[in-house]
Amino acid sequence: MRRLTFAGFLQSYVRALSGEDTLALPRLASLSETEARLVEPLLLWATVTDRARRLNGLLKGRQALQQELQALVQLQSSGRLESELADADSSLRSEYSKVWHSYTVRRDAASRDKELRLKVRERVLELESQKGVTRYRMAKDLGLNPGNLHAFMSLGDPTKLSLDRVADLVAYLEAA
Amino acid sequence: MSGTLELGREELEGRLREFDRAVSLLYPGRTFRLVLVGGGAMVLLGCLARSTTDLDALHVPRELVGLMAQYDINREYRQEYGPCDV
Numbered sequence: 001m002r003r004l005t006f007a008g009f010l011q012s013y014v015r016a017l018s019g020e021d022t023l024a025l026p027r028l029a030s031l032s033e034t035e036a037r038l039v040e041p042l043l044l045w046a047t048v049t050d051r052a053r054r055l056n057g058l059l060k061g062r063q064a065l066q067q068e069l070q071a072l073v074q075l076q077s078s079g080r081l082e083s084e085l086a087d088a089d090s091s092l093r094s095e096y097s098k099v100w101h102s103y104t105v106r107r108d109a110a111s112r113d114k115e116l117r118l119k120v121r122e123r124v125l126e127l128e129s130q131k132g133v134t135r136y137r138m139a140k141d142l143g144l145n146p147g148n149l150h151a152f153m154s155l156g157d158p159t160k161l162s163l164d165r166v167a168d169l170v171a172y173l174e175a176a
Numbered sequence: 177m178s179g180t181l182e183l184g185r186e187e188l189e190g191r192l193r194e195f196d197r198a199v200s201l202l203y204p205g206r207t208f209r210l211v212l213v214g215g216g217a218m219v220l221l222g223c224l225a226r227s228t229t230d231l232d233a234l235h236v237p238r239e240l241v242g243l244m245a246q247y248d249i250n251r252e253y254r255q256e257y258g259p260c261d262v
Binding site: 012013016017033037098101102105106112113116119123136163166167170174 | 183184194197198200201202204225226228229245246247248250
């Protein structure tokens, strides 16, 4: 699976928030006057996809936003945009950090799920010793590949069982 | 590389389901109450058709705060709603 980039996330986000499935900059600039939620993702998207200059022209008369856009461009050109967005004490409005957080949650979903599987593995091992069910039995009853079950249980390899299968394993052992 | 994603009611439902599963796996036998408010709640109810990624929770079990952040579920701080933690 392709890794979600910030630019890719923002593109999807801006398109969705437009409500019109559009990425046309003039239309997005116009919509941002009435659709407040669109403002920060739009400015960020323009910044990270080299559209800031054009957007700046479309924001004529909206000086506060033009200044924010300029600040974002400066951060981007100095390579500090992402660290600033991630900074709890960022000088940017909190709405910008919120967009960044939404992105990182989606970007890191796979590693979050791996960590969850490893945490739940501890419970599986505990239940296994309590219930005395053999791994052969578990694999047979749940239709798991014995090698994958071994890799997950003994070697702690979270990639060998999906979260669904881990949840099945917990439910199975709890009921045993 | 610029993978994209879907944003809308299905995404909200999927994220809530994933969060629910994480809670059930990490806190076996426990029950928590989470009250959702705002645009995301309206979208989930089918009262609003707009796209949003926002899931805002009014009553937040204190021990779930960290986990909620991992699933992009926000704590709603508005004063008029009163205290967030229950």
